[in-house]
Amino acid sequence: MTVKLAITGKSGSGKTTIVKAFMQIIKDMFPEKSILLFDNDLTGELGHSFGLDIRNTIYGIRSGKHEYKTGIPDDMTKQEFIEWAMEDIIVQLDENVDIIVSWLVGSKDCRCPITKQINDAVYKVINRYDIVIFDCEFDLKYLNQLVDIEIDSTLIIARPTEESAHLAKRIEEFSSKYAAGSQLGVIINKVDNNNPAVVYDLLKKYDLDVLGVIPYDSELKNNPMSKESKVVQNAIKEFYFRLNLPQVKK
Secondary structure: OOEEEEEEEOOOOOHHHHHHHHHHHHHHHOOOOOEEEEEOOOOOHHHHHOOOOOOOOHHHHHHOOOOOOOOOOOOOOHHHHHHHHHHHOOEEEEOOEEEEEOOOOOOOOOOOHHHHHHHHHHHHHHOOOOEEEEEOOEOHHHHHHHOOOOOOEEEEEEOOOHHHHHHHHHHHHHHOOOOOOOEEEEEEEEEOOOOOHHHHHHHHHHOOOEEEEEEOOHHHHOOOOOOOOHHHHHHHHHHHHHOOOOOOOO
8 A cells, every 4th residue: 555645835944855855764764665756846846856857747748748758559548648658757766766747737627538537647656656755835735636645644844933834834724624534744844953942932822733843954055956964864763653654663
């Protein structure tokens, strides 16, 4: 069964760094498991952090603008064609890690056949992997417009500021109906360890269900494009046991 983790939050909150940290932690703990990174953020920053400029997207399939690597086989149904095209846009990052980019998605209100066909094709791709990590656009609504799928754990990334805490509460409210029955909580990122009282005051004021705290890593300034941080990885390991994700058996 596929385990699905969604990382949401405002652009600049540190989502991409945290997605990559979770990928590395899970790779280290479960090297045999297959992982799909699903870039549902319009910025495409996740692919860029691996040094990739991924132009072939799910939107390209939907819009008919995708350029195929091979010739199109004859006698395909439309659904088979879309599923075949979906395989064509998956990029391998490592032996057990792939990435796929959605970019723009269609409205759920659209009753055209392509909407359901894309949903079904994406659903099949997701369920081929052991773990899927979604880098989401703001909240879960945008992901739900693309594929109607249950998420095991949704983490809202917020910074330790009044504005960010207020926005996290709004994202929590927006996402709750799409995360019904599953885990939904907040991760406070880029925290100044010298002033923890600020975080506690924000939690109390906005009644946020916080699952973990990640300190500020000044080293990210030296290599901002890679979005890789041992500080972030180590912080996540401290609260990983609280999440609805695969756990190492003791």
